Amino acid sequence: MIGRAGESPPSRRPSGFVLRFIKLLRRALGGRLAGVALLVILLVVFSALLADVISPYDPLRQDYSAYLRPPSRAHPLGTDNLGRDNLARIIHGARVSLAVGVVAVGIAVALGAMIGLASGYWGGKVDNVLMRAVDAIWSFPSLVLALSMAAALGPGIDKVMIAVGVVYIPAFARLVRGQALSVREREFVTAARALGANDLRMVLKHIWPNVTGPLVVQASLNVATAIITEASLSFLGVGVRPPAPSWGSMLKVGYQYMEVAPWMSIFPGLAIFVTVLAFNLAGDGLREALDPRLARRRQT
Numbered sequence: 001m002i003g004r005a006g007e008s009p010p011s012r013r014p015s016g017f018v019l020r021f022i023k024l025l026r027r028a029l030g031g032r033l034a035g036v037a038l039l040v041i042l043l044v045v046f047s048a049l050l051a052d053v054i055s056p057y058d059p060l061r062q063d064y065s066a067y068l069r070p071p072s073r074a075h076p077l078g079t080d081n082l083g084r085d086n087l088a089r090i091i092h093g094a095r096v097s098l099a100v101g102v103v104a105v106g107i108a109v110a111l112g113a114m115i116g117l118a119s120g121y122w123g124g125k126v127d128n129v130l131m132r133a134v135d136a137i138w139s140f141p142s143l144v145l146a147l148s149m150a151a152a153l154g155p156g157i158d159k160v161m162i163a164v165g166v167v168y169i170p171a172f173a174r175l176v177r178g179q180a181l182s183v184r185e186r187e188f189v190t191a192a193r194a195l196g197a198n199d200l201r202m203v204l205k206h207i208w209p210n211v212t213g214p215l216v217v218q219a220s221l222n223v224a225t226a227i228i229t230e231a232s233l234s235f236l237g238v239g240v241r242p243p244a245p246s247w248g249s250m251l252k253v254g255y256q257y258m259e260v261a262p263w264m265s266i267f268p269g270l271a272i273f274v275t276v277l278a279f280n281l282a283g284d285g286l287r288e289a290l291d292p293r294l295a296r297r298r299q300t
Contacts, residue, residue: 034285040278048094057085059092059245068261078263080253086263089245090271096246097275100161100230101223107165109219112172117203117211119173120180131177138170146229150238160239164229168222175218179211217287224279231272247272 047054056076063083071078077086119130137145149163183189189206197205233239234248242249247268254264 033281034288037278037281037285040274041282044094044275044278045098047091048098051092051095055088055091057088059084059088060243061085068257070261071263077267078261080250080264081257081261086250086267089250090247090267093245093247093250093268093271094275096157096240096244097227097230097272099157100164101226101279103161104164104226104230105168105219105222107161108168108172108222109215111165112169113176113211113215115169115173116176116178117180117207120177121184121199121203121207123181127177130173134170134173137166138174142167142225143229143232146233147236147238150233155238155241157240157244160230160233163233164226167229168226171222172215172218175214176211179214180207183207183210217283220279220283220286224276224283227272227276227279 061084063079065083066075066079067081067083069075069079069083075085075087077090079085080089115130115134119127146163146167149166150160153159153163184207189202192202192206230239231246231248231251234246235252237252239248240246250268251265251272254261254266254268257264
């Protein structure tokens, strides 16, 4: 609409969702460590997306005249036993770690959330059957189960994503089930049921929105553990197929040269350490942002 003469047009205000997101982001970045962690995560994501542009060398290029070179101006992080630049391989290895972390956790969230919602909402025999299946998966140590599944599926990043994703399904299924059991007993759910809402509407409109907060926090924390699991699988030789760059496979090769070329292990290890720590700190920041009681408790 055109306003009166001399009046400026009304400014558009941000929507309620945008305002809530901004408020949540401010609370999550309230601590210095969470802000630094977010910057580190953004740097890793930026490196993974633009690896072909910012990488100083081809990560697969072998230069036998420069093998086992220590860090220098030409090779800031040194070279490996085949003369490949470590910095280039770490930058490209970020793609593998982030891809496995995000996709594997996405698989676990999707399947675990469906199992948890069905188990928590319907209960009874559905709950018993689904939770016994989840308990069967959870009875195995996570790394042992991921190792056996990756070995059965064969090497490759897609197989690693599936193996790691299946391993973390029980954690999300249990979390969503507990939240659904709590939410389904609240007054607004009872009122919606009394008004004739069907099961699908109850789950999607009333149960699901109230379990997403803890789910987001758990997902951010599990990305870090998924990165460690992928590095462990690659270190054991059942992860990413060589010569594709992976932080875990770089550690596998580097530990054989610890005495003569320690930089081959130190820098990939630092990349894993810093990235995992950043995701953990960011997850703690999200947990405080979604639960203001934790932030007030820390301030007191």
